[in-house]
Amino acid sequence: MDIIYSTSLILLSILLIGKGSDWLTDSLIPVAKRLGVSGVSVGLILVSIAVSLPEILVAVYTTLKGFSDVTLGVILGSIFVNIGLMTGLSAMVRPLKVTKNLILRDGVFSLVVPILVLAVGLQGEITRAEGFAFVLLFIPYSINVFLQERQKTSEQRSQDVKEVEISLDLLGFDIGKIKSGWLSFILGVGVLLAGAQLFGSQLISIVEEFHVNQLIIGFTLGAFGPSIPNIMAAYKAAKKDMGEIAVSETLGSNIFTLLVTLGITAMLSPISLAPQWIKFDLPALLVLSAMLFFFTITKRAISRFEGAVLLFSYLIIVTVQIVLAG
Numbered sequence: 001m002d003i004i005y006s007t008s009l010i011l012l013s014i015l016l017i018g019k020g021s022d023w024l025t026d027s028l029i030p031v032a033k034r035l036g037v038s039g040v041s042v043g044l045i046l047v048s049i050a051v052s053l054p055e056i057l058v059a060v061y062t063t064l065k066g067f068s069d070v071t072l073g074v075i076l077g078s079i080f081v082n083i084g085l086m087t088g089l090s091a092m093v094r095p096l097k098v099t100k101n102l103i104l105r106d107g108v109f110s111l112v113v114p115i116l117v118l119a120v121g122l123q124g125e126i127t128r129a130e131g132f133a134f135v136l137l138f139i140p141y142s143i144n145v146f147l148q149e150r151q152k153t154s155e156q157r158s159q160d161v162k163e164v165e166i167s168l169d170l171l172g173f174d175i176g177k178i179k180s181g182w183l184s185f186i187l188g189v190g191v192l193l194a195g196a197q198l199f200g201s202q203l204i205s206i207v208e209e210f211h212v213n214q215l216i217i218g219f220t221l222g223a224f225g226p227s228i229p230n231i232m233a234a235y236k237a238a239k240k241d242m243g244e245i246a247v248s249e250t251l252g253s254n255i256f257t258l259l260v261t262l263g264i265t266a267m268l269s270p271i272s273l274a275p276q277w278i279k280f281d282l283p284a285l286l287v288l289s290a291m292l293f294f295f296t297i298t299k300r301a302i303s304r305f306e307g308a309v310l311l312f313s314y315l316i317i318v319t320v321q322i323v324l325a326g
Helices: 002-034 041-064 066-091 101-122 128-150 153-172 182-210 216-237 243-268 275-298 304-323
Strands: none
Touching: 002 041, 002 182, 041 182, 041 216, 066 101, 066 216, 066 243, 066 275, 066 304, 101 128, 101 153, 101 243, 101 275, 101 304, 128 243, 128 275, 182 304, 216 243, 216 304, 243 275, 275 304
16 A cells, blocks of 8 residues: 555656646746847756756755765766666657757767766765865856857757757646746746655655665666656657757756756765765766767767667666665
8 A cells, every 4th residue: 555655646746747847848938038038058058957957856855855865866867867768769769860069069068077977976975065066067068058059140049949949848748738927937836846845755755664775766766757758858859850859958957967966966965975886877877978979979860779779778777776786
């Protein structure tokens, strides 16, 4: 009965996260315009934040409750989910085209940041000061996005605006659509917060009641649950032959998660890294990120085979993670 109850609450929390994300992302562009904020660069940053917001809310909640291992599992696990499921599955549906601009804007950062996290993590702890430094490093990335936009023609910017709006529209669940604006923004934030709190509380409940390893529950269910709306969005984008959206969301979300989400949680409470994370998980994170970067620069596309490789690699990493924890 406890399992059925917990499962029901988890499903409800995922529904709330998806619906909250839907209302929030639909309202981001209209609200930004009413505030006098516009531009492709702002939209791209908003997409990165929107894709990563469920994870950061869950991570902050579990950190504040004292379950830092669950938090770390959610943060790093979401990176593996983004690459293995969001990009890998989408590429298997239809090869994903990648532009040179995307590689220069996001691709390089998506490889450098995991290297940085691995280098810092080798000491066995991510301190508050290092967490603050991670957050600050998101500024150069944002500046790079702005500089890339300035080099484009007005026609290219117009096309990019359409792609950003499509990206935001695809996120979340399609049911219960309401008019975009301040109401949908406020409702989206409220429902998303409620869903993240409920989801985080259930992760903690599973750890306490069923004695499941904190890292494993965060790495698997904790990372996968909030990512379901994003995976669905990437899948829909791939079916519409808009594969670059799936890759862009993956790269942007990974950068934001490792710099901002990991940074904020480390600032709230220093993160201790178990030997397993230093010896296996962080190197695996770097390897999978390098694979994605290599696939994008070879032919500026991720083929079905390469998508299958990413998916298979993700499944191997999850299996090894579970075996090592056992």
